[in-house]
Amino acid sequence: MSIVDSIFMRMFGRPQGMLGKFGGMIMARMNKAFTYSVIDLLDIQPNDKVLEVGFGSGVGIQRLSQLASAGYIAGIDYSQEMVAQATARNMAEIEAVRVDLRQGSVESLPFEDNTFDKALAVNSMQVWPDAVVGLREMRRVMKVGGRIALGFTSYSGQSNTGLTQILTTAGFTQARLVETDRGFCALAMA
Ligand SMILES: C[S@@+](CC[C@H](N)C(=O)[O-])C[C@H]1O[C@@H](n2cnc3c(N)ncnc32)[C@H](O)[C@@H]1O
Secondary structure, three states, X not given: OOHHHHHHHHHHHOOOHHHHHHHHHHHHHHOHHHHHHHHHHOOOOOOOEEEEEOOOOOHHHHHHHHHOOOOEEEEEEOOHHHHHHXXXXXXXXXXXXXXXXXXXXXXXXXXXXXXXXXXXXXXXXHHOOOHHHHHHHHHHHEEEEEEEEEEEEOOOOOOOOOHHHHHHHOXXXXXXXXXXXXXXXXXXXX
């Protein structure tokens, strides 16, 4: 990996240390509107149980907890820095036990089968070690008929080619691609 790639990975891919803290602050500003647009595509209901993988700064978690006002929001992120940043941003809801943010990796989620109505990941899947393994694990913790959204900004580095096929390989159905003004989103059913 080149030095530039390594700096980008520490800032954005798997944020770490001071660079990661700074990267989180940048992502909170740059990706908020897009993250909200991905959440809109999930049609969140007040009682929904929702999982976000790779929540980063936690702006999406904050929005989800407003929309699922009587539900439950869980998040997993690989980065300790991002868990700290998102925890600070969502402290009141965490204390109210409506939001649960944990450090971990998508290929081993600490949740029971058939738990979540909706799930999402924004600008995250492109840095997972194995996308299909991660998506299979997300499907395991989703209810049958639950909805997943994978959003990517135009600068994420993820190609939209083959994305619906990856979802189908992981066991999701009705996979389709939606283009938005800032990027694209793949939607499917568990
Ligand atoms: C580019 S950031 C995107 C953050 C946020 N979703 C956004 O759009 O601003 C990628 C995030 O995915 C997380 N991540 C990377 N690999 C992961 C994995 N294997 N499991 C869970 N989270 C992961 C990173 O720690 C980071 O917070």
